[in-house]
Amino acid sequence: xxxxxxxxxxxxxxxxxxxxxxxxxxxxxxxxxxxxxxxxxxxxxxxxxxxxxxxxxxxxxxxxxxxxxxxxxxxxxxxxxxxxxxxxxxxxxxxxxxxxxxxxxxxxxxxxxxxxxxxxxxxxxxxxxxxxxxxxxxxxxxxxxxxxxxxxxxxxxxxxxxxxxxxxxxxxxxxxxxxxxxxxxxxxxxxxxxxxxxxxxxxxxxxxxxxxxxxxxxxxxxxxxxxxxxxxxxxxxxxxxxxxxxxxxxxxxxxxxxxxxxxxxxxxxxxxxxxxxxxxxxxxxxxxxxxxxxxxxxxxxxxxxxxxxxxxxxxxxxxxxxxxxxxxxxxxxxxxxxxxxxxxx
Numbered sequence: 001x002x003x004x005x006x007x008x009x010x011x012x013x014x015x016x017x018x019x020x021x022x023x024x025x026x027x028x029x030x031x032x033x034x035x036x037x038x039x040x041x042x043x044x045x046x047x048x049x050x051x052x053x054x055x056x057x058x059x060x061x062x063x064x065x066x067x068x069x070x071x072x073x074x075x076x077x078x079x080x081x082x083x084x085x086x087x088x089x090x091x092x093x094x095x096x097x098x099x100x101x102x103x104x105x106x107x108x109x110x111x112x113x114x115x116x117x118x119x120x121x122x123x124x125x126x127x128x129x130x131x132x133x134x135x136x137x138x139x140x141x142x143x144x145x146x147x148x149x150x151x152x153x154x155x156x157x158x159x160x161x162x163x164x165x166x167x168x169x170x171x172x173x174x175x176x177x178x179x180x181x182x183x184x185x186x187x188x189x190x191x192x193x194x195x196x197x198x199x200x201x202x203x204x205x206x207x208x209x210x211x212x213x214x215x216x217x218x219x220x221x222x223x224x225x226x227x228x229x230x231x232x233x234x235x236x237x238x239x240x241x242x243x244x245x246x247x248x249x250x251x252x253x254x255x256x257x258x259x260x261x262x263x264x265x266x267x268x269x270x271x272x273x274x275x276x277x278x279x280x281x282x283x284x285x286x287x288x289x290x291x292x293x294x295x296x297x298x299x300x301x302x303x304x305x306x307x308x309x310x311x312x313x314x315x316x317x318x319x320x321x322x323x324x325x326x327x328x329x330x331x332x333x334x335x336x337x338x339x340x341x342x343x344x345x
Contacts, residue, residue, distance in 0.1 A: 001256055002077040005226050007069035014069045018057040018212060022050050025127050025210050040125045043098055053125045060123055060214045069215050072226055076209040085263040089207045090128050096262055097126045097209050103254035109245040112222055123214040132206040133199050140186035140196045147184040151177050269293055270301035
């Protein structure tokens with residue numbers, strides 16, 4: 001599971017309307033009939049129109065300044081292992097969304113009219129997506145880039161030959177391009193293998209959740225920021241002591257436990273939120289726990305890490321070998337693996 005919470009920025013300023021973000025989230029619905037679409041939903045309603053989402057979010061910004069976020073985006077990305085536990089990806093992910101939004105509400109260190117915040121105080125709209133495309137920052141695209149550069153150069157040569165700006169053998173150049181295409185390290189696995197490029201659709205189950213959360217509560221009177229640096233504190237405001245802050249650590253922990261309880265998922269240490277915290281705070285402890293797992297769980301952990309590009313052969317085989325040099329060597333690969341298989345900090 002990988003969860004992110006971000007304020008929606010346009011350059012140096014925050015988006016003043018949810019319109020562009022909502023339009024982006026509607027991309028998978030283009031060309032589909034109403035009954036075939038994935039619609040926006042919230043805690044109690046389904047099939048909410050994009051227009052209504054924009055209006056509800058944009059009208060819920062009382063007293064917010066231009067330099068303050070109007071809404072936040074929460075993205076929930078289950079791993080392929082977690083997705084396998086779902087019977088019906090759309091309905092199951094809707095159910096999970098509604099459950100973790102209760103976790104989200106309970107992670108605020110705030111009261112509204114003397115009562116703890118509940119999900120009914122949160123104004124949000126969510127949408128399930130089933131597709132993902134490769135970005136320029138993805139490892140597969142980056143490692144294919146040297147081949148892409150050479151291919152582009154050869155294609156330019158062919159264009160110049162065809163336009164009498166250069167002399168050369170077009171057939172030979174096309175043959176070189178074909179060899180480069182086939183030699184690129186990352187290829188699609190479907191019919192007609194192709195070099196992975198930016199914008200290409202990713203294969204396999206890619207279902208994930210996008211949630212738009214208003215900065216203001218449902219009454220449009222209280223500001224609720226999940227970006228607050230004040231995890232759990234009190235401050236004097238208008239002569240009153242008020243609580244403030246959002247505990248992200250608590251939210252991420254609850255979200256993971258909610259998934260496991262909801263779908264009966266047996267989580268391996270290598271894909272847990274706790275493992276990511278261990279790795280960041282104490283890498284030596286991380287490897288020690290990893291190596292101390294029962295044989296069957298350790299085999300699964302190594303498989304998870306291996307699928308994510310970690311050089312398994314270089315992982316120490318016993319606790320004595322957990323040395324600083326080894327940790328530094330593996331750090332980058334393990335960071336990728338942890339990011340792809342656990343909740344982000």
